[in-house]
Amino acid sequence: MKLYGSYTSPFVRHCRIALLETGIACDFIETDQAGSAAQSPTKRVPFLEDGDIFLTDSSSILKHIREKSGTAFLSSASELDLFAMVNTALDATVNLFFLQRDGVDLQAYEYTRRQAARVESSLAELNALTLPMHAPYSDVELRLACYLFWGLFRKRINIDAHTNLQQFLAGIDKYKPFADTPPL
Ligand SMILES: N[C@@H](CCC(=O)N[C@@H](CS)C(=O)NCC(=O)O)C(=O)O
Numbered sequence: 427m428k429l430y431g432s433y434t435s436p437f438v439r440h441c442r443i444a445l446l447e448t449g450i451a452c453d454f455i456e457t458d459q460a461g462s463a464a465q466s467p468t469k470r471v472p473f474l475e476d477g478d479i480f481l482t483d484s485s486s487i488l489k490h491i492r493e494k495s496g497t498a499f500l501s502s503a504s505e506l507d508l509f510a511m512v513n514t515a516l517d518a519t520v521n522l523f524f525l526q527r528d529g530v531d532l533q534a535y536e537y538t539r540r541q542a543a544r545v546e547s548s549l550a551e552l553n554a555l556t557l558p559m560h561a562p563y564s565d566v567e568l569r570l571a572c573y574l575f576w577g578l579f580r581k582r583i584n585i586d587a588h589t590n591l592q593q594f595l596a597g598i599d600k601y602k603p604f605a606d607t608p609p610l
Pocket residue numbers: 434435436437459462469470471472482483484485520
């Protein structure tokens with residue numbers, strides 16, 4: 427099995443955590459934007475090869491890893507909904523990060539302002555969840571932690587007003603599979 431990705435991507439980090447948790451052997455192939463553009467139709471990382479199987483999204487990759495190790499991935503509609511909410515906020519944050527890096531004024535457009543508002547309202551909603559302070563962590567919680575860590579690392583989000591999220595992140599930072607996979 428081969429996982430293609432970068433060490434900085436929060437989507438890739440979640441897959442790396444699942445591999446550490448399950449102990450499934452997998453080669454990590456460091457892949458930059460030129461590499462993902464050439465090798466995946468989505469032109470994104472992560473993507474995964476396992477024999478005849480080729481997967482192009484972290485969600486399908488996680489489902490593959492979890493099911494290979496005999497555990498479920500997002501077993502209820504509510505779990506899937508929360509996972510989708512974190513992804514929506516993460517996608518919007520990544521989108522704004524790349525646009526700003528390309529010189530776009532994020533305040534100048536209705537759409538980029540809406541993207542920023544979506545991030546803020548999602549963070550407020552996620553802060554209201556009951557979150558664990560120690561393992562075991564679900565895939566929703568792992569995705570949330572990968573997002574928060576990356577957003578703070580890239581200075582793209584501010585959670586000063588969200589003490590629940592801060593405490594959750596401080597707790598999961600001590601969880602070995604999370605601590606062993608920081609963005610480099
Ligand atoms: N829905 C995808 C999102 C993956 C994604 O956005 N990856 C980013 C890296 S964090 C990427 O490769 N971006 C390259 C680009 O947009 O050109 C997943 O869950 O795997």
